[in-house]
Amino acid sequence: MTEKLSDTARKTVLEPLLESGWEMVEGRDAIAKTYQFKDFTEAFAWMTRAALWAEKWNHHPEWFNVYKTVQVTLSTHDVGGLSSLDAKLARKLDSL
Numbered sequence: 445m446t447e448k449l450s451d452t453a454r455k456t457v458l459e460p461l462l463e464s465g466w467e468m469v470e471g472r473d474a475i476a477k478t479y480q481f482k483d484f485t486e487a488f489a490w491m492t493r494a495a496l497w498a499e500k501w502n503h504h505p506e507w508f509n510v511y512k513t514v515q516v517t518l519s520t521h522d523v524g525g526l527s528s529l530d531a532k533l534a535r536k537l538d539s540l
């Protein structure tokens with residue numbers, strides 16, 4: 445069962461992400477990051493790889509793509525805030 449991150453988990457799990465370019469979204473329990481690629485092909489190839497992980501884990505990003513920029517927001521809709529799935533997906537997105 446997915447749960448909202450506890451205060452303790454936020455310290456250990458979110459802090460490394462916030463140090464690597466993720467930001468808390470104002471007014472909402474979510475994290476966001478903007479990725480820049482060389483061109484649209486690179487951006488879309490990355491989105492395709494990300495989509496396969498999202499499907500595999502049944503956890504999907506909110507994202508917005510314009511040309512070579514992809515803005516990603518992560519939150520767990522089922523619990524109305526951040527869960528460990530968001531942290532897991534964020535780490536995966538950073539590694540792709």
Ligand SMILES: C[C@H](O)[C@H](O)[C@H]1CNC2=NC(N)=NC(=O)C2=N1
Nearest residue numbers: 502503504505519520521522523
């Ligand atoms: C029914 C389905 O399992 C759920 O709606 C899944 C799908 N993908 C999801 N993605 C995200 N980001 N949050 C969710 O709560 C979520 N729930």
